[in-house]
Amino acid sequence: MTAPTSSSEARAARRRRVQQRQTVVFGGLVTILLVVALVAGAMWTGLLPSPLAREFSSAEPTDEPIVRPCLPEDATPMPLSSITANVYNGTDRPGLAGETSDALSVAGVLINQVANWPQGAYGGATQIVAGPLGVRAGYSLARVFPDAVVALESSREDKSVDVVLGAEYDGMLSEDEIANLDPDEQLVAPQDCEPVETPSPEASPEASPETSPEG
Template identity: 35%
Template sequence: MNTQYNPRLEYRKRIQQRQTVIFGSISAVMAFLLIVSTLVWTGVIPAPFNREFSKEAEPAYLIPCPSTDIQARDLSTLSARIYNSTNINGKAGEVGQQLATLGVTVTETSNWAGKPLPEPIRIITGKNGVDAAYTLRAYLPGSVIHFDETNNSEILDVVIGKDFDGTQTGPSEADIATALEPIDGCKPVK
């Protein structure tokens, strides 16, 4: 049995052990980072940093002013399409039913194709439906009116946001008068 001490072999053995530990550790860290980055990329876990700078800005909408001689319209003369931007199923149908009970003609209820709303409810109108939108605003607390220059009809698009509490079935005369007042920052569209 030849158990002679060989310093060169001992040195190579220690180097190989160190290399194995170093490269094994680097490989394990890289595998972990690959798994975490894949989960972040697919949206399974949120990103560990704030990406506000890379989000698309909400487009600026024109808020139309009502006519100077605005009067509350009879709800039976209003037509609306109701859209749900929330993840709660049936919200558009529920609000559509409530508005139909009040006399509004509801022509459509479906899901909103755009992004979820930052406000509780949005009423989108063309130039022919501005006064109707202000009238409907009294029955939809927290609503914001947006102008769509491509819409030439009186049909209103009502988009429900996640913070919407529900329709107001019997607003007072003061509530209706307040709803008919111009929204701050509105612009005349006629």
């Protein structure tokens, strides 16, 4: 009769040791989870700095300073229907370039490409990028966008322009406001603009009727 009793006592002792180990393990895990939760809460509320926190940085469209081109003397706006534009989204707002290109198309602008800005994020409102042949088109289209900046891309050889929408973009003029723009109002470049050497018509591919988009 003593063997079964000893066996039962041994099993009971093993159960107690297992239960004690489980209690220690689970208690340790709960303690660790509580500490992690407290630290995370302190980081969330700003009481402790997060090792992963860093300031958000918006990449500019180019590392070089923006060149603001000068306009020809007494330049007036071009009809929007004569302007070809690429529309780029320089933000993390999905669909922004598509919505804007639709509105520009309704206003008469010929849309060539709609995509994300390949140079990353743009921190401004709207940047209109134009080559030497597209300066007047750039300033004409800039009237549609409040706070737009016209930038020169000297290597561009055609008259098309890029519309880059940035983090501060807050919409373009409405259809009625665009229709009420004065077509004879003189275009104005900023005082710090730089003169632009315009290629001769013979050097421009668009000067030839065979290469014209109108065909």
